[in-house]
Amino acid sequence: MAVIQEPFSPIQPRDAARGAAWLQLSITLVVLVVGCWAFVEGFLFLRDSSTPKLVGAAVAVVWAGGTLALFFFVASRIIELMPLRWAVRLQPFIFIGPAIVMVVYFLAAPAVRTLIASLFNRDGSAFIGLGNYVTVFTDPAMLVTFRNNLMWLVFGATFTVILGLAVAALADRSRFEKLAKSIVFMPMAISLVGAGVIWKFVYAVRDVSDSQIGLLNAIVVAFGGQPQAWIAQLQPWNNLFLIVIVVWAQTGFAMVLFSAALKGVSGEMIEAARVDGAGELRIFFQIMLPAIKGTVITVAATVIIFTLKIFDVVIVMTGGQYGTDVIATQFYNQYFSNRNFGLGSAIAIVLLVAVAPIIVYNLRQLRRSER
Amino acid sequence: MTTSEPVRNRLPDLIVNGTLLVICLLWLVPTFGLFVSSFRTRDDVLTSGWWTVFPHREWATISTLPLPNGDHNQTMTVAGATGTFEQFRDGIATPGNKRVVWVGNKRAGRIEVQDQEWTGVPKFTLENYFDVLTGKEYQLTDINGVKHTYKGDDLSGALFNSLAVTIPAVVIPVVIAAFAAYGFAWMSFPGRKFLFAVVVALLVVPLQLALVPVLSDYVRLKLNGTYLAVWLAHAGFGIPLAIYLLYNFISALPRDIMESAVVDGASHFTIFFRLIIPLAAPALASYAIFQFLWVWNDYLVALIFIGSQPGVQVLTMRLAEIVGSRGDDWHLLTAGAFISMILPLAVFFTLQRYFVRGLLAGSVKS
Numbered sequence: 137m138a139v140i141q142e143p144f145s146p147i148q149p150r151d152a153a154r155g156a157a158w159l160q161l162s163i164t165l166v167v168l169v170v171g172c173w174a175f176v177e178g179f180l181f182l183r184d185s186s187t188p189k190l191v192g193a194a195v196a197v198v199w200a201g202g203t204l205a206l207f208f209f210v211a212s213r214i215i216e217l218m219p220l221r222w223a224v225r226l227q228p229f230i231f232i233g234p235a236i237v238m239v240v241y242f243l244a245a246p247a248v249r250t251l252i253a254s255l256f257n258r259d260g261s262a263f264i265g266l267g268n269y270v271t272v273f274t275d276p277a278m279l280v281t282f283r284n285n286l287m288w289l290v291f292g293a294t295f296t297v298i299l300g301l302a303v304a305a306l307a308d309r310s311r312f313e314k315l316a317k318s319i320v321f322m323p324m325a326i327s328l329v330g331a332g333v334i335w336k337f338v339y340a341v342r343d344v345s346d347s348q349i350g351l352l353n354a355i356v357v358a359f360g361g362q363p364q365a366w367i368a369q370l371q372p373w374n375n376l377f378l379i380v381i382v383v384w385a386q387t388g389f390a391m392v393l394f395s396a397a398l399k400g401v402s403g404e405m406i407e408a409a410r411v412d413g414a415g416e417l418r419i420f421f422q423i424m425l426p427a428i429k430g431t432v433i434t435v436a437a438t439v440i441i442f443t444l445k446i447f448d449v450v451i452v453m454t455g456g457q458y459g460t461d462v463i464a465t466q467f468y469n470q471y472f473s474n475r476n477f478g479l480g481s482a483i484a485i486v487l488l489v490a491v492a493p494i495i496v497y498n499l500r501q502l503r504r505s506e507r
Numbered sequence: 508m509t510t511s512e513p514v515r516n517r518l519p520d521l522i523v524n525g526t527l528l529v530i531c532l533l534w535l536v537p538t539f540g541l542f543v544s545s546f547r548t549r550d551d552v553l554t555s556g557w558w559t560v561f562p563h564r565e566w567a568t569i570s571t572l573p574l575p576n577g578d579h580n581q582t583m584t585v586a587g588a589t590g591t592f593e594q595f596r597d598g599i600a601t602p603g604n605k606r607v608v609w610v611g612n613k614r615a616g617r618i619e620v621q622d623q624e625w626t627g628v629p630k631f632t633l634e635n636y637f638d639v640l641t642g643k644e645y646q647l648t649d650i651n652g653v654k655h656t657y658k659g660d661d662l663s664g665a666l667f668n669s670l671a672v673t674i675p676a677v678v679i680p681v682v683i684a685a686f687a688a689y690g691f692a693w694m695s696f697p698g699r700k701f702l703f704a705v706v707v708a709l710l711v712v713p714l715q716l717a718l719v720p721v722l723s724d725y726v727r728l729k730l731n732g733t734y735l736a737v738w739l740a741h742a743g744f745g746i747p748l749a750i751y752l753l754y755n756f757i758s759a760l761p762r763d764i765m766e767s768a769v770v771d772g773a774s775h776f777t778i779f780f781r782l783i784i785p786l787a788a789p790a791l792a793s794y795a796i797f798q799f800l801w802v803w804n805d806y807l808v809a810l811i812f813i814g815s816q817p818g819v820q821v822l823t824m825r826l827a828e829i830v831g832s833r834g835d836d837w838h839l840l841t842a843g844a845f846i847s848m849i850l851p852l853a854v855f856f857t858l859q860r861y862f863v864r865g866l867l868a869g870s871v872k873s
Binding site: 179183197201204212227228230232234236239241242245249299302306310311319321323324326328329330333337340347350354384387389441444448455464471472480481488494495499506 | 552686
């Protein structure tokens with residue numbers, strides 16, 4: 137993280153003629169009123185209109201841009217009319233204000249609201265304390281869910297780190313570095329829904345008497361095996377076939393980070409080890425790996441957060457059937473299918489608690505960089 | 508490379524490139540299979556693997572014979588092959604790389620003499636794309652000669668919906684976060700460190716937490732099922748990362764530039780618009796690509812805030828719905844999936860440089 141710079145305060149340019157202040161103020165107010173009217177009209181138009189889609193999108197960009205421009209124009213005008221002391225004090229909040237409002241409304245406040253909702257019953261009419269949490273940690277279906285998420289977390293993070301590291305290290309020594317990296321990186325551009333379709337086709341199963349159209353079963357049959365319904369049978373190991381999809385999608389991310397980190401490892405040290413007769417493998421494990429330990433932690437943490445929240449893949453592949461439910465699909469089921477708002481909220485809070493250690497770690501890193 | 512140690516390096520070179528090739532094939536083949544299948548006819552997709560489009564030798568019937576007379580439970584000899592019914596059913600090899608196969612049941616089948624022949628040019632078609640984009644009905648004739656009418660899917664509408672959702676959902680957070688990042692980097696105010704810590708803490712907060720309360724507000728405001736609902740939600744969820752990325756970049760800009768501008772009498776607004784925005788363009792591009800891919804590929808946020816509004820649904824939702832309701836229509840699914848990937852893949856490969864830069868700056872690390 138970059139070092140936080142000492143802020144500075146430029147002197148506000150002032151209008152020499154103080155007498156024009158009233159005129160300025162009234163212009164600003166007119167702009168403000170007209171702007172607010174346009175804002176509300178735009179809001180209603182965008183909410184209620186059924187105009188062609190891209191026209192709506194264009195209007196939205198103008199509307200959002202206009203609202204922001206209006207905000208900054210009016211705010212800067214008002215500030216110019218203020219005593220200098222106040223202007224310097226208020227101006228920063230004009231810059232950060234809209235962003236803070238957005239993140240507080242869309243993330244911080246909902247966390248508190250969800251926490252409160254989790255202490256109430258299914259329709260929020262009665263306070264039941266920790267009742268929902270008792271259900272979350274004792275219900276057999278939820279226990280299967282937690283087991284699955286643990287599998288996702290352990291296997292997902294492990295495979296992604298190992299494969300990402302392998303590709304980064306191998307590509308570094310290859311003439312085809314760029315090509316190989318682009319291929320492994322490509323799935324990052326694809327939605328998990330799309331990736332689900334790709335892999336569902338790989339896992340497709342046909343009757344024994346028909347020819348197999350799924351690649352995996354075709355290979356199994358070619359070697360004399362029986363076709364399998366990979367994502368339905370062999371519970372709980374069928375989860376692994378879903379985890380493969382995310383490993384396939386995330387390895388590119390791991391590879392990019394590892395690749396950059398490996399290139400940063402001191403060449404002199406490696407050269408010295410080579411002169412001393414160390415083999416490539418030994419150099420990798422004893423010099424390179426320790427040097428990029430921080431990046432390994434970063435990648436593992438990112439993949440862990442990603443797999444904790446995994447939703448799309450499970451919905452597309454199994455819909456949570458065959459013992460593949462995860463926390464996020466349970467949350468969706470409880471809230472939107474069962475209409476159990478209390479229990480759904482409690483599951484969401486469990487998700488927050490699960491990522492809490494990473495939040496603490498990030499904040500600690502931030503404080504260290506500020507020092 | 509020096510010429511003194513080529514022998515030591517040749518073997519690792521082979522291993523390195525070989526392993527890399529295997530990994531690349533593993534990564535490429537699933538997508539490639541989908542791509543090839545999207546151009547095959549419905550019947551082909553459903554009855555044979557996509558890899559059969561490559562030239563290969565296949566058993567082809569060269570002559571058909573009637574069933575032999577006599578007891579079919581005994582060993583029989585037909586067309587130079589001798590065996591029981593079961594052996595005939597699996598095919599019996601005869602000289603000249605031919606085989607004799609019993610097709611059908613024991614009483615009323617036929618005997619085929621087959622030879623291996625090279626397959627011809629595979630049939631490719633754009634029909635699947637038409638069917639899945641325009642929603643027109645298509646007709647197919649089954650083996651009994653009966654015509655069946657199926658409905659395609661209207662993905663073209665969803666394609667526009669995805670565009671309409673994505674563009675504002677990228678622009679809004681970029682603008683808001685750029686101001687905030689400058690504020691955090693170059694202005695002093697009480698609570699600056701605390702507020703920035705809040706932003707960093709919110710970086711990894713699961714958005715599942717936000718769905719329920721925001722949805723209930725949206726229902727009250729009658730915003731649910733509109734684009735506006737999704738734009739604002741995506742902007743809100745995306746801003747912490749945007750601020751973090753842009754802050755890292757903007758706070759690292761040289762102080763002298765800013766100070767000389769101040770000496771010239773520039774205000775914060777002038778500095779922001781004239782200096783920061785042009786200088787931070789690469790970082791803005793990085794984040795914009797991030798957010799574009801995120802919004803375009805998002806399923807959950809759209810599912811919650813757009814829900815069942817049919818005219819507003821985005822590509823990922825339609826695709827997931829086809830998987831759920833007609834998961835065996837592989838000719839539609841392959842084409843539909845590929846349509847949903849074209850734009851992000853194009854953006855991704857043309858702007859990969861910026862994306863990688865953003866990835867490296869955005870991964871939360873020390």
